[in-house]
Amino acid sequence: MALDSSLLSSFSHRRCLVTGGLGFVGSNLALFLAEGGADVTVVDARVPTHGANPHNLDGGARPIDVLEANVGDEEVVGDAAARADLIFNLAGQVSHVESMARPLFDLEVNTRSQLAFLELLRSVGSEAVVVYTSTRQIFGHPRYLPVDEDHPVSPVDVNGITKSATEQLHLLYTELYGIRATAVRLTNVYGPRQRLAGDLQGFLPIFVRRALSGEPITVFGEGAQERDCLYVDDVVECLLLAARSAEAAGEVFNLGNDERLSLRQIAEAIVDAAGSGSVESVPWPPDRDAIDIGSYYGDSSKAKRLLGWEPRTPFAEGIRKTIDFYRARRTHYL
C-alpha cells in the first residue's frame, strides 16, 4: 500500500460516498478508503463507454456498497447522499472527443445530473465535505506554463465547458448552502483500474493497451507536446488530503507534476516497461487537431502549500506497477 496509513485511518468509520466509484480514480479511492476502515458507498451509472468496471472493486479490505444510478437520481442516491459525511464526487464523462460528438449527453451527465445531485444535498440540509474532480481541460490552450489557479478559464471543447460550469456550481452551493466543496482539477492520470478498451479515456490507456498487445503506439506528429502525468495513488492522496483539510472548502486546486515528459517519451517509457510494442508517428487526425491544447503542465504549488500534497511516484515506477497490474488481470481489462 502506497499511501500513508495515518492518512487512511483518519477516514475510519466515516461515511463516504464515492460517485463514479466503479471508475478509474473512483475505485482506487474507494479501495483506499475501505483499507482505512471507512464505511464506503459507491454510486455509478455504469455508462457503457465510461470507466466503470465491476472488477475494479475486487479485493477490497471491507465490503463496499454499490448503487447503480446516475448521481442525480434522488430515489436511488438520496439516502446515501443524505447520510454521507464525505462525498468524493468523481462521476462524469471525461472524453473530450465524445463531448464533441454528443454534446447534449455531455451536458446531461456532467452538469444537469450534477446540479440535481447538489439540489438533493441542499434539500436534505447536507453539511458534507464534497471533493469534486474537475479537469485541466477547462483552461483550453495554456496562455502560460505551468498553469496555476489564476489562469483564465477558456475551454476548447464541450467537456471543458460542462465541467467548468459544474465546478462553479459546487463553489456556489458551498458559498450559499451547507456543503463544503473543493474542486480538484486533474491532469493526465494513469494507473491500475483505468478503462483500456475504446479510445475515450485519453491517450494514456490507449498507449498502455497497445504496448500490452504488442502493437505500435501512434504518436500524433512529433509527439513533442509535454504532459505531467500523475499516478493514481498520488491523485487519491490529494483527494483525501483535500477532504481532510478545513481550509479546502470553496477552494480550487490545479494538480500537476514537476516531472514533465513529451508524448513520445511517455510512449517510449511504456514500451520499455511493457517489454513489448513500439512507437510510431502519424499525422494529426483533423477531429483531434481542432481540440488539441498543445503542451500542458499544471502548477500545483497551491495544493502543496494548503494541503501538504506532493506527488511521489516517478513515471517509470508508476508505469511499471500499472503494467504489472494489467498483466495480472488481463481478462478484466483487455
Place this chain on the structure above:
Amino acid sequence: MALDSSLLSSFSHRRCLVTGGLGFVGSNLALFLAEGGADVTVVDARVPTHGANPHNLDGGARPIDVLEANVGDEEVVGDAAARADLIFNLAGQVSHVESMARPLFDLEVNTRSQLAFLELLRSVGSEAVVVYTSTRQIFGHPRYLPVDEDHPVSPVDVNGITKSATEQLHLLYTELYGIRATAVRLTNVYGPRQRLAGDLQGFLPIFVRRALSGEPITVFGEGAQERDCLYVDDVVECLLLAARSAEAAGEVFNLGNDERLSLRQIAEAIVDAAGSGSVESVPWPPDRDAIDIGSYYGDSSKAKRLLGWEPRTPFAEGIRKTIDFYRARRTHYL
C-alpha cells in the same frame, strides 16, 4: 425613430431570426429590424414569468412571423433557423432570484435548449451571424470597476453560471463550425416593452411599476450601489452593429454606460419622470443579500472601438420616454 436609418436599412431583406422576440429587448429589436425592411421571424417560448408579451410587436412596420417554441425545438424552429442569415439569440431566463429557486429549470432554459439550438445550426451547416445576449452577472462581485472583458468570470448565482456556459458554447461553435457568433453582455436595460408585472426582471421594471402606480419605490439599504443603465434603443443599436461587423465573430463585448447612478438616484429620477410614487429605504432581504454584487458598471471601450457603438440616451430622457410608453399602453403592461 431613434436609430440611424442607414444602420437599419443595412438589414433590408435580410432573413433575421430573433429568439426571445416577444420579450423586452427582443421585441424592440424585431420592430427596428422590421422598420429597416428586414424579413423578421420571432421565436419565443412564452414562459409565463418571462418577458414575452404578444402586444410587444404591436405596430410593426412589416408583418413579423411568430413561432411559439423553445429555441431547442427543432421541429418548430428548424426551418427558420436553417434559413436565417442573422440570428439574434436573446431567448433565456434573466431572473437571478428565480435561477436560485429553480436551478434545474434555469439550466434547461439557458443552457440545454441553447446547446440544442447550436446543434441544430451545426446540423444544417448554418453560416449565420449569431448575436448572443449574455449578462454582466457572469462576473459576480466586481474585483475592479469598470468591468472590462479581461475581468475574471466568477458568477455568484446559477443564472451567471448557465449564461456563461452558453456564451462559451457559442464561441466554441464559432471556432469549430460554420456560425459566426458574438456575445454581448448586457447590464441593466430599461425602456418600453419590458415586463413590469412580477419581480423577476430586475429592479428597473419594479421601480417603474411602483412609480406609475403611485406606490413607494423601496431601495434596499442606503441604495448607494451604482449601476450603469442602458436605454433599450442603445442596446438594440449595439446588437445591430455587432451583427453587421465582420470583426465581431468570436468576440465578447461588455456593455456599459459612462453615466453611473446610485439605486437611490435611479429611483428618484423615475419618481420625477412619473410625477408619482416616492422612494423609501428598507433593510436587505436575506435571499437577495446573498446574491447581490454591490456596485457594478461596465467598460464598453471594446464595443466603442470595434463596433463604433456609443450609448446616446441620458437616463432622464430614456426614463421619460419609458414612462410615456407605459402610460399610453397601461392595460397591456400593468
